Amino acid sequence: MAPAKPSARAISQQAFDEMVKENIDDLGMEPTEALSDAIETLTLQGVDLSGIVTSTLPGETNPVIQSLDRIKQLQSSDWTDETVLEEALDLFDNLTALSRIEGSGNAAIATRNGGIELMCSVCSKLSEFRRDSALASALNALAAFPHDIQSTETFRQSGGPKLVIGTLTDKTQSTNILNSAFSVVAASATGNEVLKESYVELHIDELILKIMKNHTKGNIPSLYDTIRVLLAADDNRVVASQVYGYARRFAKIGITEALVDSLNEGLNSSSLVSITIALKAIAVNDEICRSVAEKGGIDSLLICIDESGIQGNKTVAKSCCSLLSKLAGSDFNKSAIIERKGLNRLITLSSRLGDDPSVIQEVMSIICTLCLRSPDNAAMAMEAGAGELAIQSMKKFPEASQLQKNSCLMIRNLVARNTENRSILLSNGIEKVIRNAKESHKCCKDAGTAALRDLGLENYNL
Template structure:
């Protein structure tokens, strides 16, 4: 069941059960028919049934739901050191139910039955010394918080302060940091108010402290929280404050600390998350330049080389995307070229010659490097960017975004370099661009611009 619209009507579990009961007693339906009729009727009326246990009432089925049973037992336990092992087991059971079969509705059932409030309350009372149960509770909470309704419940339950306090007290534990920051990431997703609350609680200082303390740790939850806090993803607000948050992150040294984490060596999933986090911080030229001065480009180019050798497409794509962002700063363009970045990108494209997502990112880097830079455009052609464009447009003609990226790169290769036009036209690039223009709606403008800057008169045809 998909997420409900913000105008969807709701119904209580009791009202749903009563409707099924009426179908049985008043209309003479058998239990299965009564249940199906109730679901169909309410769905047609636009009622949100997420979180409703859809079973025949009166047989103890609702209370026997495993999610509800776990929550009720947790509420009975409160927090008692003697019952911490049982509590950890219950949280682990809930986490399995929430992350198990997609579409089961278990998370919605947990939220509707007070799961967010209950787990927040329990987390507030678990001492840092009871690390096992605390980590299990935080991991469960991160799974429970999955939409705007649950993030609002988390906020009204004083969740932000609770998590920040845990992160302060448990900063020496990698597991507490990972699970705690996973809650931050879940709670701040698509909720501008929660982002603001975390910033008021100085979450940026905690992030910096954790990065410095765990410089060689794979704190994936922390990297994800940076990305979410700096993403303007709440469509309920006209103007997000995340650009200012990114500058604040950079000002206190988070960009530099992220580079240090990258250079210290991370496992593949954390490397990807850290690279995406660093890209989120890099919102202006000053920050992009500081990342380079901290050794960021050296690290990224090394990862690009390594990803090619290891065949790691996700790392290759992510690092190229970050490099493209940093290349937007003119001084960084020179640094990338001087460090033989263009040759490394061509080598990477050869290793992933049949992988459109990687090739798209490689072409995006070349497009940015050559923007307003005829010297870079000449060096790109020498490195093999022109050959790459021809090969991609010929062999992967059905991939729309890749064809569009090819056209954009070609334009920047030739717009200020007449000699590049001659080379590309002599190798038949015109027919490939025209084919992309005809076959792909998203390519029309980019293809037209490429044909024009190649010096062709009939570029509009």
């Protein structure tokens, strides 16, 4: 792991409250002014205020801490008592809602005040007493707390991974509990390589496959988020992540095939976007990409792309195109996409959703990959309308930098090994729009230069 960065100065809640009180008692400030002054002073001094209650005055009670304190009191109560459970459910749901308020800092307040340790203990007790409805709510609250490396480490040190894996193992029939438990896995493993490893060592891949086989496809949305997180190299402390190996392990036991089966549900699945993202995460090499096509994944994706265009569903269109672009990296899959009239279907999609540059740039990315080192595919792409798509889109969306860049990259692959395409594009004014892109967008400088060079222009570097 990389050397740890120096941590910011810390302060306790008691010290912060005393500082505010001193501003009131010794300096005669109004309470609101005293609070603002303390925050400003400590911030300027480089003090880390995350997890400190800065929204209430001394003597007032923060709702997060109030809920945590009441849950602590209920721990000694009879968890078989319906009145106790009803109150606990309200407290869990309230904590979840408070912690998910963007910018509130409530998740940090909860973790700083023992929320993770408390909810791990509560979840263990609820599982023991088989109080499933309360357990699902408690897991949701626990999933809302992890927000940084310190909070995920607290979860790990509190026995969180074994607790969640035990829940996934014991509660295989309850979709609510499974969905909540997978939410905890996804939240806790985000940005933490050690936790990813812990879950893999506890054979979470086998559990994922078992649960996918035993439940209706798409019925547990957070399961797909879990796959994505476990296979993401997102811990900046780690020089060489192990997630590539995890992806191959997931594929080897059959998770790829199970994901393709889920993909076959198409737009009928509310989890379609999450499924495509999970598949993209697992498709880390040519063998896995090819296996997706062999199991019918290309056919399903193209159908989803057709239907998303007809229904105007831009979110689904982008996610499906993004996955197809990844799969197109395999030469076997290139042929499969071409044989299924993929080029024409992509151009049709871009015309149906032509008002959204983010969709068009994904289409261009796929065509760019399909035409790489393939003059035949480049000729078919031009015949389908890729050249016209590039010119018209670059003119229509001059400020869309990623679209401009993707268009330059696609043009380069259209002409690099196909001289006929060069003359067609040049006669239609492609040079001017590429030069405009180079001038307007820094990210287009290299891509635009390469496109102009492969178009056969001598002054390509200007």
